[in-house]
Amino acid sequence: MNNRGMIIAGIIIFLCMxxxxxxxxxxxxxxxxxxxxxxxxxxxxxxxxxxxxxxKHMQLLNDWRNSVVRDGKRTYTALDxxxxxxxxxxxxxxxxxxxxxxxxxxxxxxxxxxxxWNCHVVPEGNKL
Amino acid sequence: xxxxxxxxxxxxxVLFVFMGVGVVGLNSLFGIVIPYAALLVFLVGVVYRVGKxxxxxxxxxxxxxxxxxxSHPWIKANNxxxxxxxxxxxxxxxxxxxxxxxLFRNTRAELRDGPRVVYGGTKWLWLAGLxxxxxxxxxxxxxxxxxxxxxxxxxxxxxSMDGLxxxxxxxxxxxxxxxxxxxxxxxxxxxxxxxxxxxxxxxxYFPLFLILGVVLSGVLMRHFYKVDIFKVxxxxxGLFSFHPVVTEGIGLAFYIHLFLVCTLLAYFPFSKxxxxxxxxxxxxxxxANNNRMRRHVNPWNYPVKVHTYEEYEDEFREKxxxxxxxxxxx
Numbered sequence: 001m002n003n004r005g006m007i008i009a010g011i012i013i014f015l016c017m018x019x020x021x022x023x024x025x026x027x028x029x030x031x032x033x034x035x036x037x038x039x040x041x042x043x044x045x046x047x048x049x050x051x052x053x054x055x056k057h058m059q060l061l062n063d064w065r066n067s068v069v070r071d072g073k074r075t076y077t078a079l080d081x082x083x084x085x086x087x088x089x090x091x092x093x094x095x096x097x098x099x100x101x102x103x104x105x106x107x108x109x110x111x112x113x114x115x116x117w118n119c120h121v122v123p124e125g126n127k128l
Numbered sequence: 129x130x131x132x133x134x135x136x137x138x139x140x141x142v143l144f145v146f147m148g149v150g151v152v153g154l155n156s157l158f159g160i161v162i163p164y165a166a167l168l169v170f171l172v173g174v175v176y177r178v179g180k181x182x183x184x185x186x187x188x189x190x191x192x193x194x195x196x197x198x199s200h201p202w203i204k205a206n207n208x209x210x211x212x213x214x215x216x217x218x219x220x221x222x223x224x225x226x227x228x229x230x231l232f233r234n235t236r237a238e239l240r241d242g243p244r245v246v247y248g249g250t251k252w253l254w255l256a257g258l259x260x261x262x263x264x265x266x267x268x269x270x271x272x273x274x275x276x277x278x279x280x281x282x283x284x285x286x287x288s289m290d291g292l293x294x295x296x297x298x299x300x301x302x303x304x305x306x307x308x309x310x311x312x313x314x315x316x317x318x319x320x321x322x323x324x325x326x327x328x329x330x331x332x333y334f335p336l337f338l339i340l341g342v343v344l345s346g347v348l349m350r351h352f353y354k355v356d357i358f359k360v361x362x363x364x365x366g367l368f369s370f371h372p373v374v375t376e377g378i379g380l381a382f383y384i385h386l387f388l389v390c391t392l393l394a395y396f397p398f399s400k401x402x403x404x405x406x407x408x409x410x411x412x413x414x415x416a417n418n419n420r421m422r423r424h425v426n427p428w429n430y431p432v433k434v435h436t437y438e439e440y441e442d443e444f445r446e447k448x449x450x451x452x453x454x455x456x457x458x
Contacts, residue, residue, distance in 0.1 A: 007182040010408060011175055018171065021275035021368040033277050034362050055354035062297035110357050111273035111284060115294070 035105040041095040047078050058114065061088065088116060093123045130330035131319070138337040141391055142384055149383040158383050159363055160372040166390035173397025178405045187426040191417035194233075198421065210417045217416050224413050228258055253317065260310035263303040264339075266290060267346075270301070274357070274364045296351075304347050311340050335401055338392050345385040355379030 016023075046053050048060070064086040067073045076084045085091050096102040099122055107114065148154045191197070195209025207216035208223075223229040231254040240246045270290060272283045291299035315336045318328045349355050359375040360382055366373040396402065408414065441448070441455055448455050 003182065007178065011178060014174070014178075014405070015171065021272065021364075022370075024276050024280070025365060025369045028276070028278060033365075054356065058297045106358055109277070110361050111279050111287065112298075113284070113288070 035109050038098075038101040038105070039096075043095050046095075047076065047082075047084050047091070049079075052079075061092075061116070064088070088120055089123075097123045099123050130328060131333050133330045134333035134337050137334060138341050138388075141388060142341065145384045145387045146380070150380050155376065155383075156372075156374045158387055159374065159378075160367065162390050163367055163386065164372075166393040170393040170396050174402070174405055177397055177402055178409070181406070181409050185427055186411050186415070187428070188424055189415045189417055189419050190412045191415075191419065192412040193417055197417050212416055212418050212421065214416065217414060221408070221414055224410075225407055228254055228261075230413075231257055252313070256310045256313040256317075259306050260314065263307035263310065266303045267301075267307065270303075274361045275368050277361075277365050298350055300351075304343070304350075307343055308340075308347070311336060311343065315340070331400055335392075335395070335399060338388060338395070342385065342388045342392060345381060345388060349379070349381040349385055353379065353381040355382040 048056075053060070064076065065088075067076075068086050074086050076086045078084060093099075103114075106112075145158065149158050191210065193210035195206030196203060197210040198205040198207075198212035205212060207213070208219055211217045211220055220229075232251065234250050234253060235247050236250045238246050238248065266286055269283065269286050273279050273287070276283075290301045290303050292302065293300070315333075318324050318332060318336075355378050359378045362373060363375050363378065392401075396404075438456075441457065445455055445457070
């Protein structure tokens with residue numbers, strides 16, 4: 001019994017599936033694309049350090065939401081002792097008003113879909 | 129023995145990354161050279177082994193069936209259990225590959241009081257195996273968000289399904305929990321059941337520990353030891369478009385994850401993990417049971433010179449007629 005055709009077809013299908021990211025990137029031609037960082041901000045220093053914010057901003061925001069919505073506590077004491085109002089619209093977006101540049105670029109790049117904007121109004125800075 | 133050896137090996141592998149990346153700082157070795165080498169070994173190895181299997185002749189059908197084979201039209205044939213055409217084979221193979229049907233049929237014989245043999249189904253291995261493999265596939269598909277730019281639409285689809293319950297931030301994935309439970313079960317099964325422990329070797333434990341290491345490092349990286357996924361994607365797309373970039377400051381957890389994955393890939397062609405390709409080449413599953421309908425000639429038969437009845441009759445027709453023997457052709 002000669003199954004050469006079937007075997008070769010199977011191997012080709014396997015290789016195509018495994019190397020999907022390679023040829024998809026080649027066909028798409030955007031593999032080298034990395035979004036430009038554009039940290040738009042009025043203040044020099046965010047609520048916490050840049051390193052902390054980059055790694056854990058999602059957890060911080062989630063904690064803020066739980067604290068405000070469920071416990072009614074609105075004051076956040078940062079690690080350096082400064083106090084902030086826990087508010088996405090008033091505290092965060094006050095500086096980072098451009099959602100398209102500040103939020104979406106990275107989120108789209110790594111396919112993260114935060115649920116912030118299910119409730120919050122998209123900031124003005126986003127309008128073209 | 130095999131258990132401790134395997135566990136020890138995986139721990140050594142992790143420590144190796146601690147040393148290599150954490151202390152010495154060989155980011156480009158662990159981030160570029162090793163992934164490329166591992167992928168190459170994986171692809172070449174798998175193709176080589178499948179090719180080697182494919183060259184082994186399978187002259188006859190091996191009908192390990194449990195259904196009525198095709199015979200008279202008034203006997204109902206079971207084309208799933210004993211397929212007689214390609215369609216039946218495709219359905220049987222699909223059920224085998226996608227749903228692990230032969231594992232589902234697994235039974236266990238047990239001696240009950242008064243020497244009485246009792247047979248029962250055991251579905252736990254099937255369930256854990258199925259949960260494990262499907263979770264692994266979904267996790268692989270989810271990872272495409274790091275490998276491709278722009279990200280294909282189905283990645284987001286699977287991702288939102290996987291994180292349906294939106295527990296915590298970042299969202300807890302169901303597949304992460306399922307694969308952890310399944311791998312733990314598959315491991316405990318080898319340790320707890322004495323018969324299975326007896327036949328388990330290092331080659332059985334090592335892939336389990338390795339995969340457990342991959343999953344744990346991935347989960348820890350997502351939820352506890354944060355890494356810079358922005359840079360991770362930069363590295364990954366760079367690798368997949370053959371423009372690798374050395375990126376600093378991703379985080380050690382990522383390199384541990386990556387190195388364990390690379391080990392898994394490189395180990396793959398030499399191990400039992402090759403059942404990924406082997407399942408398609410199981411002669412008892414992928415051959416139609418049509419031994420009675422078609423003649424299967426052994427391909428390596430020596431060409432025997434035969435003298436058929438027709439030729440015999442042609443040669444002796446006159447003599448046969450002369451002594452009154454019946455002939456087929458006048």
